[in-house]
Amino acid sequence: xxxxxxxxxxxxxxxxxxxxxxxxxxxxxxxxxxxxxxxxxxxxxxxxxxxxxxxxxxxxxxxxxxxxxxxxxxxxxxxxxxxxxxxxxxxxxxxxxxxxxxxxxxxxxxxxxxxxxxxxxxxxxxxxxxxxxxxxxxxxxxxxxxxxxxxxxxxxxxxxxxxxxxxxxxxxxxxxxxxxxxxxxxxxxxxxxxxxxxxxxxxxxxxxxxxxxxxxxxxxxxxxxxxxxxxxxxxxxxxxxxxxxxxxxxxxxxxxxxxxxxxxxxxxxxxxxxxxxxxxxxxxxxxxxxxxxxxxxxxxxxxxxxxxxxxxx
Amino acid sequence: xxxxxxxxxxxxxxxxxxxxxxxxxxxxxxxxxxxxxxxxxxxxxxxxxxxxxxxxxxxxxxxxxxxxxxxxxxxxxxxxxxxxxxxxxxxxxxxxxxxxxxxxxxxxxxxxxxxxxxxxxxxxxxxxxxxxxxxxxxxxxxxxxxxxxxxxxxxxxxxxxxxxxxxxxxxxxxxxxxxxxxxxxxxxxxxxxxxxxxxxxxxxxxxxxxxxxxxxxxxxxxxxxxxxxxxxxxxxxxxxxxxxxxxxxxxxxxxxxxxxxxxxxxxxxxxxxxxxxxxxxxxxxxxxxxxxxxxxxxxxxxxxxxxxxxxxx
Numbered sequence: 001x002x003x004x005x006x007x008x009x010x011x012x013x014x015x016x017x018x019x020x021x022x023x024x025x026x027x028x029x030x031x032x033x034x035x036x037x038x039x040x041x042x043x044x045x046x047x048x049x050x051x052x053x054x055x056x057x058x059x060x061x062x063x064x065x066x067x068x069x070x071x072x073x074x075x076x077x078x079x080x081x082x083x084x085x086x087x088x089x090x091x092x093x094x095x096x097x098x099x100x101x102x103x104x105x106x107x108x109x110x111x112x113x114x115x116x117x118x119x120x121x122x123x124x125x126x127x128x129x130x131x132x133x134x135x136x137x138x139x140x141x142x143x144x145x146x147x148x149x150x151x152x153x154x155x156x157x158x159x160x161x162x163x164x165x166x167x168x169x170x171x172x173x174x175x176x177x178x179x180x181x182x183x184x185x186x187x188x189x190x191x192x193x194x195x196x197x198x199x200x201x202x203x204x205x206x207x208x209x210x211x212x213x214x215x216x217x218x219x220x221x222x223x224x225x226x227x228x229x230x231x232x233x234x235x236x237x238x239x240x241x242x243x244x245x246x247x248x249x250x251x252x253x254x255x256x257x258x259x260x261x262x263x264x265x266x267x268x269x270x271x272x273x274x275x276x277x278x279x280x281x282x283x284x285x286x287x288x289x290x291x292x293x294x295x296x297x298x299x300x301x302x303x304x305x306x307x308x309x310x311x312x313x
Numbered sequence: 314x315x316x317x318x319x320x321x322x323x324x325x326x327x328x329x330x331x332x333x334x335x336x337x338x339x340x341x342x343x344x345x346x347x348x349x350x351x352x353x354x355x356x357x358x359x360x361x362x363x364x365x366x367x368x369x370x371x372x373x374x375x376x377x378x379x380x381x382x383x384x385x386x387x388x389x390x391x392x393x394x395x396x397x398x399x400x401x402x403x404x405x406x407x408x409x410x411x412x413x414x415x416x417x418x419x420x421x422x423x424x425x426x427x428x429x430x431x432x433x434x435x436x437x438x439x440x441x442x443x444x445x446x447x448x449x450x451x452x453x454x455x456x457x458x459x460x461x462x463x464x465x466x467x468x469x470x471x472x473x474x475x476x477x478x479x480x481x482x483x484x485x486x487x488x489x490x491x492x493x494x495x496x497x498x499x500x501x502x503x504x505x506x507x508x509x510x511x512x513x514x515x516x517x518x519x520x521x522x523x524x525x526x527x528x529x530x531x532x533x534x535x536x537x538x539x540x541x542x543x544x545x546x547x548x549x550x551x552x553x554x555x556x557x558x559x560x561x562x563x564x565x566x567x568x569x570x571x572x573x574x575x576x577x578x579x580x581x582x583x584x585x586x587x588x589x590x591x592x593x594x595x596x597x598x599x600x601x602x603x604x605x606x607x608x609x610x611x612x613x614x615x616x617x618x619x620x621x622x623x624x625x626x
Contacts, residue, residue, distance in 0.1 A: 028429075048448060078426055078433040084448025088401035112457060113391055113423055114487040116341075120391040135361060135397025144425060146459035146482055150489025169459055174427040176463030179510065180503055185496035190503060193493060 003129040006140060006165035007210035007236055011261050013071035013104050018313040019301045020260065022106070022238070023066045024268025025075040025094065027055040031273045033289040036061075052086035055079070059094040062272065063101050065294050069301065072104035072139075074238075074266055095137040099127075104139045106238065106264075110169065112144035112151060119154035126155070128164030140165035142216060142238070145194045156201050156213055165212045165236070168198045170228060173218025173241030191224070192231065199232040206234045210262070214238055217255070219247025219265065226254035229262065237263035243270030243300070249307035260313040265304060271296045316442040319453060319478035320523035320549055324574050326384035326417050331626040332614045333573065335419070335551070336379045337581025338388040338407065340368040344586050346602040349374075365399035368392070372407040375585065376414050378607050382614065385417035385452075387551075387579055408450040412440075417452045419551065419577075423482065425457035425464060432467035439468070441477030453478035455529060455551070458507045469514050469526055478525045478549070481511045483541060486531025486554030504537070505544065512545040519547045523575070527551055530568070532560025532578065539567035542575065550576035556583030556613070562620035573626040578617060584609045 014020050032054050040054035063073065075098075080091035098105045111121040125141040127134035143155055143166045155166045171181055171191040181191040195215065202211030211234045217225050219241035229237065237255050241247040242265050255263035274280040274296035275289035284292040305311040327333050345367050353367035376386065388411075393404035411418045424434040438454040440447035456468055456479045468479045484494055484504040494504040508528065515524030524547045530538050532554035542550065550568050554560040555578050568576035587593040587609035588602035597605040618624040 026430075076426075076430060078424075078430045078437070082433045082437040082448075084437070085398065085402040085405050087448075089398040092398050108426075110426055110457070110460075111391075111423070113389075113421075114485065117339075117389060117391045120395040124391070124395040124397070135395075135400075144423070144457045144459050146457050146493060147423075147485050148487060148489035148492035148494065150487055150492070172427065172460050174461060174463055176461035179461035179463070180459060180506060181461065183496075183498035183503060183506060185498040185503065190493055190496060190498065193496060197492065 003163035005207040006128065006159065006163055006212040008207055009129065009163065010104055010236060014261060015313060017069065017071045019070060019304060020264050020310050021070045021297065021301050021304060022072045022074055022264040022266040023070050023271050023297065024266050025059045025062065025073055026268040026272055027058050027079050031276060032058055033275065033286050035287065048083050048086045051083050052090040055087065056090040056093055060097050061290055062293055063098050063103065065290050066297055067101040067103055069297050072106060072264055073098050074106040074108050077107060077109040092136055096131065099131040099137050105137065106140040106167065107136060107138035108142045110142045110144050112147050114147055114151050115154065118151050119158060122155045122158035126158050126162055126164035128159065128162030130162065133162050140167060142167045142169065144169050149197050152197065152201060156205065159212045160205055165214055167214040167216050167238040168194065170194050170198060170215040171217045171221055171224045173220045173245055177218065195228055195231050198235055202234040210234055210236050216240065219252045220245055222251040222254065225252065229254050238266065239263055240266045243267040249303040253308040256309045258309055260310040267300050316476035318520040319441065319472065319476055319525040321520055322442065323417055323549060327574060328626060330382065330384045332383060332617060333577050333623050334383045334610065334614050334617060335385045335387055335577040335579040336383050336584050336610065337579050338372045338375060338386055339581040339585050340371050340392050344589060345371055346588065346599050348600065361396050361399045364396050365403040368400065369403040369406055373410050374603055375606055376411050376416065378603050379610050380414040380416055382610050385419060385577055386411050387419040387421050389581065390420060390422040405449055409444065412444040412450050418450065419453040419480065420449060420451035421455050423455045423457050425460050427460055427464050428467065431464050432471060435468045435471035439471050439475055439477035441472065441475030443475065446475050453480060455480045455482065457482050462510050465510065465514060469518065472525045473518055478527055480527035480529050480551045481507065483507050483511060483528040484530045484534055484537045486533045486558055490531065508541055508544050511548055515547040523547055523549050529553065532565045533558055535564040535567065538565065542567050551579065552576055553579045556580040562616040566621040569622045571622055573623040580613050
């Protein structure tokens with residue numbers, strides 16, 4: 001059986017939507033719009049069930065807003081897991097809904113373990129080209145490399161078989177990412193050692209220039225982003241930190257090839273909760289939270305098109 | 314409100330059971346005993362529901378076997394997640410059952426993320442002294458340090474508040490753990506840099522000598538285990554790799570203080586599926602899988618008592 005390669009599907013989606021904007025799905029109970037909470041309270045009384053129903057409705061409505069505009073979404077597993085098993089069920093439903101809406105779905109779980117345990121995570125999340133191939137329906141999963149190269153290989157194996165992808169943490173967007181990632185060892189930083197492994201694994205799986213092994217590199221470190229784009233030519237990037245974390249479009253320009261491919265730029269809070277912040281709070285308010293999310297998404301798309309090579313898409 | 318400190322509760326449990334043996338709960342569908350599968354098939358027809366019911370029965374019966382013998386169990390999240398939302402519900406039920414059976418429960422999820430996302434994982438898993446404080450009911454969670462020190466701190470904050478613990482991956486048991494962990498940077502290995510942060514965080518939270526920030530150090534690296542025990546005097550260790558992965562009791566001796574405290578030694582497959590391997594397969598067979606698990610647990614306890622300072626407990 002031939003399965004469609006992850007990067008081929010991803011690049012087709014980026015070209016079809018003419019943007020590399022990625023919308024994070026980060027439901028946070030305290031910030032959900034009142035109408036979403038009211039609907040959930042009509043259906044349930046148990047607090048975890050209320051929260052899970054609210055997360056699901058919020059994400060489904062957000063997917064309806066962004067599916068015509070962007071190629072991919074990235075649900076953050078932690079917020080769903082915080083609700084317990086009810087939240088996990090909501091996460092699975094949200095990922096299925098996103099797939100059925102024609103979106104590439106990147107589950108942000110930052111998983112990692114050894115041997116057959118790593119393979120269990122891979123089989124759980126990496127549905128790939130066939131949405132039914134894994135219970136969590138994801139096209140791709142974020143993966144933590146600390147345990148070592150042999151613990152990435154089971155993910156690559158399953159990803160290759162299924163037309164799925166992984167994004168390995170290389171240089172993360174947080175202020176403290178220097179603690180271990182920036183340590184200099186044998187002439188280069190640890191994140192460069194990780195990058196070298198990621199490039200090797202991705203080159204081995206490349207079709208049309210890109211492999212199925214991606215890398216997470218924060219927009220908050222523009223110099224490292226440029227360095228890593230060049231060190232990992234076969235690697236699709238996932239760039240968090242745009243917007244709320246302080247990264248600007250000019251900072252992410254180096255992530256792209258001349259044809260506007262090679263990276264997805266993520267925005268979570270800035271889109272999910274646009275209605276709570278300037279300039280959208282004044283213009284829209286809580287009742288029009290979807291219009292605020294749409295305006296924030298369109299603004300990000302225009303910002304990337306203006307300041308990066310994504311403009312040629 | 315005063316909450317009981319994680320290490321105080323853990324050490325009391327180790328002294329009450331007079332062993333540092335930790336039983337991993339690693340249900341694997343292909344290896345489950347026939348009677349467990351038959352019961353699950355009587356109750357359900359959907360494959361994920363059958364598997365989840367089988368995982369739950371298997372783990373509950375295993376907990377009944379080991380609860381009188383050992384202080385703690387360590388469910389592996391990956392195997393449950395592989396079943397999708399049904400598996401997550403089974404995991405929550407298994408952890409609650411283990412807590413109600415008087416066991417310390419260490420959820421092996423190897424989570425890690427930045428800022429408020431890390432805090433969401435912490436709040437999800439770290440119930441600590443009050444089993445109802447988090448939907449996953451765990452006393453402790455394994456955590457991946459790659460993202461940096463600032464991403465460990467939210468876990469430490471929640472753990473301190475709730476009387477819970479975390480175990481940070483320092484030197485893992487897999488053959489490829491050298492890839493990044495053993496790189497020499499600024500005069501010492503990356504795992505030593507991680508160990509230094511873990512020791513600092515644990516010293517700040519220490520009561521009676523041990524803090525709530527533990528470390529995972531593989532039994533398969535006895536020299537590094539000795540080095541790390543000495544580098545992290547306030548840190549409770551979780552030592553995987555005994556048994557199926559090749560570690561022997563003599564290899565883990567260095568993990569303990571003179572009073573037999575300071576470490577838990579994990580065995581998963583060797584106990585869970587003792588009935589499938591020599592010498593238990595011949596003696597017990599599949600129908601007596603619980604007797605095989607009990608014999609394997611007692612053998613491990615005796616082995617640790619004979620070859621390490623755990624004998625003085």
